Ligand code: HEC
């Protein structure tokens with residue numbers, strides 16, 4: 001009996017260990033130099049798998065009026081960037097990330113995607129914290145996202161009261 005309990009305890013702690021070391025969702029790392037140069041000036045280069053071809057076409061063909069900024073580029077550069085995003089859009093590629101973010105009703109912003117909303121329940125106070133400022137400031141909490149694609153979060157800079165509620169329940 002004692003052996004049984006011990007075995008059960010080991011199994012139980014092993015399962016706890018597995019949960020806590022589970023890998024955070026990972027996006028393919030962006031290596032396209034044109035995208036990295038032109039789309040990281042004001043924010044991270046967002047993973048193209050988060051949005052659809054419809055959304056990327058609208059966003060990249062409308063850079064002269066981009067969320068209140070003029071982010072326009074010459075036609076050749078725009079074409080390279082559009083091509084990259086269309087090839088990796090979530091209704092085109094079949095990577096794990098694309099499969100997770102694909103929606104039947106394409107949204108125009110990552111922060112409006114059902115997956116984003118589901119993963120960030122209770123983060124309202126975090127969005128307005130001075131070191132975050134915007135839902136779209138992914139890098140403030142997912143510090144390695146641009147370099148490794150990992151969405152492992154580190155929100156230790158936020159007060160405990162905000163940390164407690166921010167995230168999927
Ligand atoms: C205020 C900090 C914060 C910001 C800003 C933020 N996130 Fe998160 N994100 C989190 C936290 C906390 C979790 C963990 C949710 C959980 O597992 O409970 C998370 C989870 C995720 C996950 C799921 C990870 C997994 O393994 O299931 C993805 C994907 C993600 N975020 C993407 C993004 C993207 C893309 C952006 C920007 C558009 C972003 N996040 C902005 C805090 C943030």
Ligand code: HEC
Nearest residue numbers: 038039041042046067069070071081109110111134136137
């Ligand atoms: C001159 C500054 C600037 C440049 C350059 C720029 N952006 Fe943005 N972008 C913004 C601002 C400002 C926002 C709104 C951010 C916010 O709401 O916090 C934004 C938001 C976005 C969003 C929406 C993210 C979300 O879901 O909220 C996408 C997608 C995006 N940019 C793509 C791009 C791409 C692709 C490029 C490269 C061609 C680019 N941006 C270059 C300023 C810029």
